Amino acid sequence: MLISDTIVALSTPPGAGALAVVRLSGPRAVAATQALFSMRRLAEQPGHTLHYGTLREPGSGEILDEVVVALYRAPRSYTREDVVEISGHGSDYVAARIIAALLRQGARLAEAGEFTKRAFLNGALDLAQAEAVADLIAADSALSHQVALQQLRGGFSDELRGLRARLVQFAALLELELDFGEEDVEFADRTGLGQLLAEVRGVVAGLLRSFELGNAIKNGITTVIAGRPNAGKSTLLNALLREERAIVSAIPGTTRDFIEDEVSLDGLRFRFVDTAGLRDNPADEVEAIGVRRTRERIGQAALLLYLFDLSELTPADVQADIAALTASLPQLPVLAVGNKRDLASPAQLAAFADSFAGAYPLALIAAGPRAGLEELQAALLAQVRGAGLAGTGAATIVTNVRHARALEEALGYLDAVRQGLAVGRGTELLAADLRHALAALGSITGEISTDDILTSIFTQFCIGK
Template sequence: MAAFLPPTLSDTIIALSTPPGAGAIAVLRLSGPSAIGITDLVFHGHQLADQRGHTMHYGTIRDEGRIIDEVVVSLFRGPRSYTREDVVEISCHGSNYIVQQLLMLLVRCGARLAEPGEFTKRAFLRGALDLAQAEAVADLIAADSALSHQVAMQQMRGGFSRELRDLRARLVQFASLLELELDFGEEDVEFADRTGLVALSQEVQALVRKLLRSFELGNVIKNGVTTVIAGRPNAGKSTLLNALLHEERAIVSAIAGTTRDLIEDEVSIDGIRFRFVDTAGLRDTTDVVESIGVERTRQRVQQAAVVLYLFDITSTSPAQLEAEIEDLRLPAGVSVVAVGNKLDVASDDEISTFSARPDTVLIAASRGDGLDELQTALLEHVRGAGLDRTGSSTIVTNLRHARSLEATIAALDAVLVGLATGAGTELVAADLRQALGALGEITGEISSDDLLTSIFTQFCIGK
């Protein structure tokens, strides 16, 4: 892949690599064969062409004698750079006007505005990163919790890729023996041990299935734990949402049916991102708008990872609570935490009725009582599902990777069926090539221009 360099790699590209908007500093990044030469045309300080890589230089950027800004230039010579090309990063003052002036000046001097993800795409094309690592760069930028950061970092450093390469290398050895048999097809020789190929295919399938099972977990880490707050009207759902978020996000009223649409927001608890969803109260109603809200609540509950079923301790019996939770008709795998509210006004008998119930937390949402216990219960539920598995464990977070793993399993199924039924070598070899291709698509050992365009256009400009 690194040996094939499309014509666009002869360009020198430039982009703003820090978020747009006024700030203390902004960083403009150039990459390409003329990055140093173009910068030397406008930079007044040291002659960059004469400087070593990994050095920084103070000076001014001038346009025909007019000083635009005082800057610090960082110089990275390829291949010891992010893109393995010559890279220059210009740190200037974070004024929108200054940034635009510098961009226009450097484009006039020969640079081209970079496309989204083009710096990382160049790193991939020049062999600095494989495709899975390149995608992890985008995940790392988007990471907003300790777990999503840790998983993205592990993938960017090549942990997932090494695991896939090991699997693929073992299959390649058998594939090459099958191809060799095809070359000697008329002599009826057998180089590949069929029993060994069956054992290896089953072993690889088991490992791939393990990776695939981690995708549900990885999707939660990447997108947050969807936690729906459900219950009857006036149970205190909006009050609980505000208490969990530490802000007045939802309208609180004593009038039943105030919340008629979904209200969502996120908060990180002990490094895990939770997406809390406040919902309309569950009840039969003739109000058309409220009934739409109730239906949306029921739909959202079906999509939840965790449901906090909120009930009023002072007006709910254990039998009613069980019936209401049963009425949710939750799919398998959805955790439910029953949350008894209004602890502050409940009698001792009402409190004791529910205090010993499993998976039940008692709170006073209006005062914040019991919130620590509720957060602990939430963490126990998601960690019980394996959400704190990090470190050396490989977790799949990318839908494209999951689909390729599914294709690998299907292709190996075909290999095993072919071996069991005595299919011809050419058919078994073709199915094995399919498995190798599916694994290779994840790391980019096998890729198409359409695939690369689809992936890198999702990156931010400047990365």
């Protein structure tokens, strides 16, 4: 795609630092830089080379900075255009002077995400890979980094292209039948199409199911710590965070509002929410509001950690509490955590282990002395990975809401085609539903896209990327 203008932006965060990198891309990137740069014949230099010199204001000759210029030649650059990266000293004032001088040489300020948008428009990246660039920049855990890198390298895109290629063959045969509609012939084997739809549907459904885990990897897992007063919820939060974040007191009802903080466990971010103790008769109106808000917060959780005092409650008490809290949330994963195991008798511990086998996952800890935390962390990870990955059938994890919606749309049209085959629906209707399914899958990688979609995606990027 021919793009005639040249863009410029600061590609490093603003503020004082060791370096500031100003990036240009476009047909005048080298010429605009040459107008300021002390080294002559920059246009004759090969790509992937570095050049040291000074930048001066044309006309006055005032020195702006001593810099290193990195030169990348089209098409072997991030945007597949001529790209220049000017590394100067990390001063906002100096960077602004350099950009202003380049603007006077015919460049214009880049829009948010415009460098990556050009990479997409010029075929260096597809749309899913372009979105993975933003995810990689925002990655704040080992797993989010790993997933974003896998998508940037094209793993997700390759899987989608394979699915579309198989469907396109049948779609072409159905379209051919429409061209010969008056002759009542069938080019597309309906049995083979049904088998292919079942296979493709399974993969799409697996990708869609993986979004639950992918969303957790990208945004963190909201884990509500709930239980009766004095179960040790605040003590547990402090133990998990390894700091005195919440007030701990023997007085029931100390926690009146939420206390939230994050912990990274084996690459997954858990956002733990310490809540008010649950009891039927709160001591005052403020505690009653806290209890009500706790129940509301449980409804928004990705995981419920129900904490209880092993020395005070029976297995039947705990299971009744959990059943009451999750009556309207049957899909909410629950981890039962027995606290104060150091105060419980061996018989009590055995009773809980026997009663919870096959019911809810159970971890036994002593939050005060921080005993059993490793077992609790392992149980938390098993809950998330078990709920998110088991049975997805997908090697790729979907993390993007737009991708999930497109997969959901594709799944609906694939089901419509299968239903149409089952009831003998006409070729025209089958072909229309199959076209819609292909369009939904194609919208993920940008094979089918609109200006509105592109604007929505790239305006979320930082300027300079």
